[in-house]
Amino acid sequence: MSAFSRFTPLIQSLPATIPFVGPEAIERQRGRKVAARIGANESGFGPANSVLLAMQQAAGETWKYADPENYDLKQALASHLRISSANIAIGEGIDGLLGQIVRLVIEPGMPVVTSFGAYPTFNYHVAGHGGRLVTVPYADDREDLDGLLAAVKRENAPLVYFANPDNPMGSWWPADRIVEFANALPETTLLVLDEAYSETAPPESIPAIESLIDKPNVIRTRTFSKAYGLAGSRVGYALSTPGTTLAFDKIRNHFGMNRVGVAAAIAALADQSYLKEVIARIAASRERISRIAGDNGLQPLPSATNFVAVDCGQDATHARAIVDRLMSDHGVFIRMPGVAPLNRCIRVSAGPDAEMDLFEAALPAVLRNLAAGS
Amino acid sequence: MSAFSRFTPLIQSLPATIPFVGPEAIERQRGRKVAARIGANESGFGPANSVLLAMQQAAGETWKYADPENYDLKQALASHLRISSANIAIGEGIDGLLGQIVRLVIEPGMPVVTSFGAYPTFNYHVAGHGGRLVTVPYADDREDLDGLLAAVKRENAPLVYFANPDNPMGSWWPADRIVEFANALPETTLLVLDEAYSETAPPESIPAIESLIDKPNVIRTRTFSKAYGLAGSRVGYALSTPGTTLAFDKIRNHFGMNRVGVAAAIAALADQSYLKEVIARIAASRERISRIAGDNGLQPLPSATNFVAVDCGQDATHARAIVDRLMSDHGVFIRMPGVAPLNRCIRVSAGPDAEMDLFEAALPAVLRNLAAGS
Known part of the structure; x- marks a missing residue:
């Protein structure tokens, strides 16, 4: 592919990269719409x-x-x-x-x-x-x-x-x-x-x-x-x-x-009163994510953010499989840390009840399928 | 003013600068609201x-x-x-x-x-x-x-x-x-x-x-x-x-x-039909700016843009005075080129009739005052 020949040596040494793949790109790759957008630590509660x-x-x-x-x-x-x-x-x-x-x-x-x-x-x-x-x-x-x-x-x-x-x-x-x-x-x-x-x-x-x-x-x-x-x-x-x-x-x-x-x-x-209200909703959503994780035998980590990292108890391959299957099978978009040992975890963003309902329904199905090797 | 001591030599050599002063900053400096915003080559016709x-x-x-x-x-x-x-x-x-x-x-x-x-x-x-x-x-x-x-x-x-x-x-x-x-x-x-x-x-x-x-x-x-x-x-x-x-x-x-x-x-x-309509309005506004300039003894330059450069026939000091007085006395915000010999000109952006009316009324008053040394 023909490119300008005189970019700086530094530029020429860099890959064309992207820090995160966006959910829209995932939708295009998988041919499936995101139903629960709880992967990018956005706030589905929206602004006031x-x-x-x-x-x-x-x-x-x-x-x-x-x-x-x-x-x-x-x-x-x-x-x-x-x-x-x-x-x-x-x-x-x-x-x-x-x-x-x-x-x-x-x-x-x-x-x-x-x-x-x-x-x-x-x-x-x-x-x-x-x-x-x-x-x-x-x-x-x-x-x-x-x-x-x-x-x-x-x-x-x-x-x-x-x-x-x-x-x-x-x-x-x-x-x-x-x-x-x-x-x-x-x-x-x-x-x-x-x-x-x-x-x-x-x-x-x-x-x-x-x-x-x-x-x-x-x-x-x-x-x-x-x-x-x-x-x-x-x-x-x-x-x-x-x-x-x-x-x-x-x-x-x-x-x-x-x-x-x-x-x-x-x-x-x-x-600021809306912010206060949202912070309470985020806290409640964090608790719900933690409860869902616990109900499925996974270990939620304490969180001071608008997401919860959940220790899935195995290696990155397992966590990656959960992330992939949640999206492919259920349209539930989450992410996970990029390197070991953090990448034994998945990362789920707080969000409104409808998204949490989808996550709560999808997670046990995904874990069951992975355990069954299917 | 205490700054981090280890910015790169290049950064340390740079001034804290701004390519253009915005009309909002001019409003704050002059204590006067912009009445006709025809200086930044924006489109007062707005989007569709x-x-x-x-x-x-x-x-x-x-x-x-x-x-x-x-x-x-x-x-x-x-x-x-x-x-x-x-x-x-x-x-x-x-x-x-x-x-x-x-x-x-x-x-x-x-x-x-x-x-x-x-x-x-x-x-x-x-x-x-x-x-x-x-x-x-x-x-x-x-x-x-x-x-x-x-x-x-x-x-x-x-x-x-x-x-x-x-x-x-x-x-x-x-x-x-x-x-x-x-x-x-x-x-x-x-x-x-x-x-x-x-x-x-x-x-x-x-x-x-x-x-x-x-x-x-x-x-x-x-x-x-x-x-x-x-x-x-x-x-x-x-x-x-x-x-x-x-x-x-x-x-x-x-x-x-x-x-x-x-x-x-x-x-x-x-x-695209709206774009076509706006382009026609911009062209009409360019013509009006040119006519106003001519009526005031100034020389409009041909333009292929959404603004008209107007040769004011003297030096940068004169053009600068026109720009300053249009804003200070009339709230008409325009700009001018930055260097000689271009800065014998003022630069007026196309805009809706209301803005053009203000410009048309203000320009002769400003030129009269400048000629009278007042």
């Missing part, structure tokens, strides 16, 4: 009605570019978090922000520390900038803070990624341990503290904003994609010192935000 | 009603990430353009695609050829990847194809940018001259042929798709932001060989597209 109304109103203004300064959204977040808008960078979801962060710090060959089996899209961006991944195994299904710190020091790494709560395992650390970890890092190491799932976590696991906001080497990333139910709107934000935050302005796509999505995020932030 | 309906329907699914393969949009574009979907890459507007293209090709210090005064956002991305801009002056308010070719050969440049029709001047070349230019380029030079304004151009100025689609060193970029009226939706696309197109998959943010915007683009593409 007030958000949908704001989106419909904003649609009429979609002929206008969004404000490149994202002023209104930054003001709303600053007020909500009681910080300065100068502490906030806005991006096209955490994925977009992660790409920018890696680009800000990593030159080819530089070491980047993360947990083995943590967020693949971060690794994708590291590879895309020629970084060298240094991975630390999970310990007891949690990211290993001591191990990450040791790897950072051993490698003199300029960048370390840590998600709290964690994806794909749903585990978490208490806030004081995270602050301790951040304080123990060299000033020459930038910590990406990915808090995509912060809204659904126990409050005592999320460091107070003021505990880290003055550290130039800590960037916390958050999103409207999970509890707020706006994955398709592509709005994420990063929190750090004004000096570090300003660096995003050097490389970001200033007109990259979509106007309807920004309006949705502002409306979502304003409706 | 069928598009708004599609957006409202898609809002209900915004809890889902968009399909990372952008399958439906690619199929629709492939059918519309009579090419393979493998010839198409989708991105967050042309701005996003330009950033990716620069990253695919440019390492620090490499020369990049463009016209002096052409699209600033392209230059921004070149700077962001450490490229060295080599600029060629406009000739008679058109980008100078012979000059661009000579600069490419002299510098052995891996990348050249050329917009047809051109922004900010609105000028254009006939299709056969562009194909000739593309064919004369070394195979080791990638041409970005930016066709953001292709829909409003004379058909004979746009090369047939098949004339360039087999060239791995040509990428044509197009957008739903201009004639389609969807600037805020952030949907652009790139056309090239399957091999070159595949390179975007190595670095793009696979889940970067917003779901409502993609639905809007698909609906917009399906409503």
